[in-house]
Amino acid sequence: MNILITLLLFLLPVLLLLSWRRRGSSRKLPPGSLGIPIIGQSIGMLQAMRTNKGEEWLRERVGKYGPISKLTLFGKPTVFIHGPAANKFIFYGDSSMLANKQPSSIRAILGDRSLFELSGQDHRRVRESLMSFLRPESLKQYMGKIDEEVRKHMELHWQGKEKVAALPLMKILTFNIICSLLFGMEEGAEREKFLENFQEMVEGMWSIPVNLPFTRYNRSLRASSRVQDMLEELVQEKKVKLEQHTATPHQDLITCLLSKHNEENERVVTDKEILHNIMLVMIAGHDTSSILITFMLRLLYKNPAVYKAVLQEQEEIAKSKTSGEPLTWEDLARMKYTWRVAMETLRMVPPVFGGFRLALRDIDYCGYLIPKGWQVFWASNMTHMDGNIFPAPSKFDPARFENQKSVPPYSFIPFGGGPRVCPGNEFARIKTLVAIHYLVTQVLVGVMFR
Incomplete structure (x- = not known):
C-alpha cells in the first residue's frame, strides 16, 4: 500500500505536466502564413497602400482567413x-x-520615448503634459493665431488661382500652423529647411x-536625425528664454512642456521625451488634418446639396x-453641420490607416493564441x-452623425479611443x-459648382 501511494505521488506531477502540455498544444495560432522570414507580407501591404488599395488588400485577407489571421509585417x-x-x-x-509598440523601423525614425512607445505611468505622465496644452480650454486662446495662419495661406496660395493642388497645399498649411503654434517657429529660411527635412522623413x-x-x-532615417538636431537646438533656445523670462510657459507647446515640474521641482518631461513627442505631434497633426480637409473638399464637390448646406452655415x-x-x-460651436460632414469624411477616409500593439504575454483571443x-495590427477602415x-x-x-449615440460603440475610431484616444483631436477639429x-x-x- 505504501509503495502504491509513493508511486502515485511520483507519477502525479508527471501526469499534471503532460495534461498541461496537451492543453497548451491545443492553443492554436490564427490561420494564415508568416511568409518569407522578416519580409513576410510587408511588400504586398505597402504596395497596396501606395495605390490606395490597402482596404481592398485587407478585405481579401479577411475573406480568405476570417477576422483574425497571422502574417509578418516589418x-x-x-x-x-x-x-x-x-x-x-x-x-x-x-x-x-x-x-503601444510600433515596429522597430518606425521607432527608429520617431524615437523610443513618444506616446507610441510609452506604457503605464510613463504614458499617463507624458500624455497629461501634452494635454495641458492641447485640451480645448487651452487651445481657445490660440484661435486668433490659427485664424491668421489660415488667412495668410489662402491669400498666398488659393485666391485668384485657376487651379491648385489641394493636398500639397493643405500639408503646407497644417505644417505652418504646427510650426507657429506648437513650436513658435515663424516664417523664414529655418522653417523652409525644417519642412524639407520633415517631408523626407x-x-x-x-x-x-x-x-x-x-x-x-x-x-x-537621415532626415529624422536632422529634424531632431533642429528641434534639439530649438528646445535649448526655449530653455534659455524661459530662464531669462523672455518666454512664457504657455507661449507654445515646447515652453509648456519645459515648464512642467512635479512637487519636488523636477522636470516632468525629459528633453528626449520632448523631442520624440514633438515629432509625433508633427506627424499626427500634419497628415490627419491635411488629408481630412482635402477629402472634405473632394466630397463636397461630388455632393452639391451637402456643399450648399455647408456654405449656408x-x-x-x-x-x-x-x-x-x-x-x-463660439463661431466653431456654430459649425455643427460642417463638423458632421467632417465626421462622415473621417469615416470614409480615415487619415490613420491602422496601427500596432505588442503582446506583453500570451493572449487568448477569439479561440486563438x-x-x-x-x-497586433488593426485597421480603422x-x-x-x-x-x-x-x-x-x-x-x-x-446625417449618420446627427445623433452620436446612434453610432455603434467601438466602430468609429478615426482618433482611436479610450485612454489612447489621440490627444490632438481637438487641435485637428479647430484647424x-x-x-x-x-x-x-x-x-x-x-467657383466650385459653376
Whole structure:
C-alpha cells in the first residue's frame, strides 16, 4: 500500500505536466502564413497602400482567413484583427496585455520615448503634459493665431488661382500652423529647411525597412536625425528664454512642456521625451488634418446639396463678423453641420490607416493564441466601411452623425479611443473648421459648382 501511494505521488506531477502540455498544444495560432522570414507580407501591404488599395488588400485577407489571421509585417510576426470587438480590445483592453509598440523601423525614425512607445505611468505622465496644452480650454486662446495662419495661406496660395493642388497645399498649411503654434517657429529660411527635412522623413515611414544607402528608409532615417538636431537646438533656445523670462510657459507647446515640474521641482518631461513627442505631434497633426480637409473638399464637390448646406452655415457665421475679425471659439460651436460632414469624411477616409500593439504575454483571443512578443495590427477602415455597421457605407451621408449615440460603440475610431484616444483631436477639429470656413466663403464660393 505504501509503495502504491509513493508511486502515485511520483507519477502525479508527471501526469499534471503532460495534461498541461496537451492543453497548451491545443492553443492554436490564427490561420494564415508568416511568409518569407522578416519580409513576410510587408511588400504586398505597402504596395497596396501606395495605390490606395490597402482596404481592398485587407478585405481579401479577411475573406480568405476570417477576422483574425497571422502574417509578418516589418520584420515581426503579427496578428491582424478587426471588428468592433477588436477595436474594444485594442483601445479599451487591459494595458498589462498590450503595449503601444510600433515596429522597430518606425521607432527608429520617431524615437523610443513618444506616446507610441510609452506604457503605464510613463504614458499617463507624458500624455497629461501634452494635454495641458492641447485640451480645448487651452487651445481657445490660440484661435486668433490659427485664424491668421489660415488667412495668410489662402491669400498666398488659393485666391485668384485657376487651379491648385489641394493636398500639397493643405500639408503646407497644417505644417505652418504646427510650426507657429506648437513650436513658435515663424516664417523664414529655418522653417523652409525644417519642412524639407520633415517631408523626407515622412516619406520613408511606410517603406521597406532596409537601411542601405539610397533606399527610401535610409533617407528617412537621415532626415529624422536632422529634424531632431533642429528641434534639439530649438528646445535649448526655449530653455534659455524661459530662464531669462523672455518666454512664457504657455507661449507654445515646447515652453509648456519645459515648464512642467512635479512637487519636488523636477522636470516632468525629459528633453528626449520632448523631442520624440514633438515629432509625433508633427506627424499626427500634419497628415490627419491635411488629408481630412482635402477629402472634405473632394466630397463636397461630388455632393452639391451637402456643399450648399455647408456654405449656408459658414456664410451665416461670416455675416456676423466685421471685416477682418477673426473666428472665435463660439463661431466653431456654430459649425455643427460642417463638423458632421467632417465626421462622415473621417469615416470614409480615415487619415490613420491602422496601427500596432505588442503582446506583453500570451493572449487568448477569439479561440486563438496571440504569442507573447508578437505584434497586433488593426485597421480603422474595416469597421468604418462595414455595411453591417454603417448601412450603404459607400454613400456619403453626414446625417449618420446627427445623433452620436446612434453610432455603434467601438466602430468609429478615426482618433482611436479610450485612454489612447489621440490627444490632438481637438487641435485637428479647430484647424479643419477654420480652413473650411475660409475656403467655402472666400475661395470656392461661385467657383466650385459653376
